[in-house]
Amino acid sequence: MQENTVMSAQLDAQQLPRQGWLRVRASDRVMLDAIFRQYGLALGRPIKHAVEEHGFVLLPLDLPLPDREPEAAEGASFSSAQILIAFTSDLLITVEPDHPIEALRRAQNRFGATGEVPESRDALIVILEELNDAMQETVAQISQVLTNLADQAVDSSGGFKMEGRQVGVADIAQTAILLGGAEELIARTVQGQLMLERAARWVRRSGGDLTLDYSTALSDIQGGRRHARFQHAKVRNIQQSLMTTLDLKQNQIIKVFTVVTAVFTPPTLIAAYYGQNFANMPELALPWGEWFVMGTTALFALVPLAYIKRKGWLR
Incomplete structure (x- = not known):
C-alpha cells in the first residue's frame, strides 16, 4: 500500500485516494469539501463522540500536548490538539489543527523508514502510540511542575523566604491557584488518555487482523492514564497540605x-x-x-x- 499524504493544492475531488493516509488541515475548506463530495463525510463539523458514517469510523481526539516552541523550552507549556480521525480498512483520514503536531510527524517518519504505509488500522495504531508518547511527555512535564509546587508548599509551611519575610496567606493562595491550573491540565490529560483508549478499542472492533501488537499499545495507553491519575493524587496531597498550613496560620x-x-x-x-x-x-x-x-x-x-x-x- 503506497503512502498518501496529500495537500489540497495537489489533488482535486476526483483524485482523492482510496487507500493510505490522507492528512488534512482543519482550515483547508477546499479539501474538506472534496472529501464530502467523494466520501460523503462532513469532517468540518464538531464531533463529540465516536460515530460510524458511510463506512467510516469517526474518532474525535482532544489532547493537551507539550509545545515545541523555543520560547516554551524553559517552562511547561501546552496547547490543545484537536484531531479528527476517520478510517476504514483501507483509508485513514486525519483532520489536524494548523499548528504542526510532532507526534504525527514521528508517526509519518516511522512509515517512511519502510517506504510504505501499512494497512490503515495498523497505521492508526502507530499514530495512537505516538500520540500516547506525547501525552506521556505532557504528564512528565506536569510532574516537574508539581515537584516545584510541592517545594513551594514546603516553603509556605516552613516559615520564611530568602529575603527574611515570613510566608503569608497570599503566598499560599498563589500556590493554590497554580495547583488549580495543574489539576485542570491533569483532568484534560486523563480525558485525552480515555479518548486514545476508546480509539484503540474502535480499531479492534472494526475487525480484521492487525499485524502490530494491539494489546501492547492499549496497555501503554492505560498505563499512561494511571500515571496521569497518580499526578492528580499528588495535586490533592499538595492541596491538602496547603489547606492545613493555611488553617494553622489562621489559627x-x-x-x-x-x-x-x-x-x-x-x-x-x-x-x-x-x-x-x-x-x-x-x-x-x-x-x-x-x-x-x-x-x-x-x-x-x-x-x-x-x-x-x-x-x-x-x-
Whole structure:
C-alpha cells in the first residue's frame, strides 16, 4: 500500500485516494469539501463522540500536548490538539489543527523508514502510540511542575523566604491557584488518555487482523492514564497540605490576637476605673500612688501572660 499524504493544492475531488493516509488541515475548506463530495463525510463539523458514517469510523481526539516552541523550552507549556480521525480498512483520514503536531510527524517518519504505509488500522495504531508518547511527555512535564509546587508548599509551611519575610496567606493562595491550573491540565490529560483508549478499542472492533501488537499499545495507553491519575493524587496531597498550613496560620493569627487581648484586658480595666470622676480617690494623694497603680497594672498584665506561657499556648 503506497503512502498518501496529500495537500489540497495537489489533488482535486476526483483524485482523492482510496487507500493510505490522507492528512488534512482543519482550515483547508477546499479539501474538506472534496472529501464530502467523494466520501460523503462532513469532517468540518464538531464531533463529540465516536460515530460510524458511510463506512467510516469517526474518532474525535482532544489532547493537551507539550509545545515545541523555543520560547516554551524553559517552562511547561501546552496547547490543545484537536484531531479528527476517520478510517476504514483501507483509508485513514486525519483532520489536524494548523499548528504542526510532532507526534504525527514521528508517526509519518516511522512509515517512511519502510517506504510504505501499512494497512490503515495498523497505521492508526502507530499514530495512537505516538500520540500516547506525547501525552506521556505532557504528564512528565506536569510532574516537574508539581515537584516545584510541592517545594513551594514546603516553603509556605516552613516559615520564611530568602529575603527574611515570613510566608503569608497570599503566598499560599498563589500556590493554590497554580495547583488549580495543574489539576485542570491533569483532568484534560486523563480525558485525552480515555479518548486514545476508546480509539484503540474502535480499531479492534472494526475487525480484521492487525499485524502490530494491539494489546501492547492499549496497555501503554492505560498505563499512561494511571500515571496521569497518580499526578492528580499528588495535586490533592499538595492541596491538602496547603489547606492545613493555611488553617494553622489562621489559627496562629487568632491566637496572637487572643493573647494580646488577655494581656491588655486587666490594664484596660484599671485604666477605665481610674478614668472615672469619683469625688474621693485617696490613693491619688499618696506620694507613691502613681507607682502603685503602674505596678498593679504591670502585674495584672504579666499574670495572664505567665499563665498562657505555662500552658504552652505561645508555641
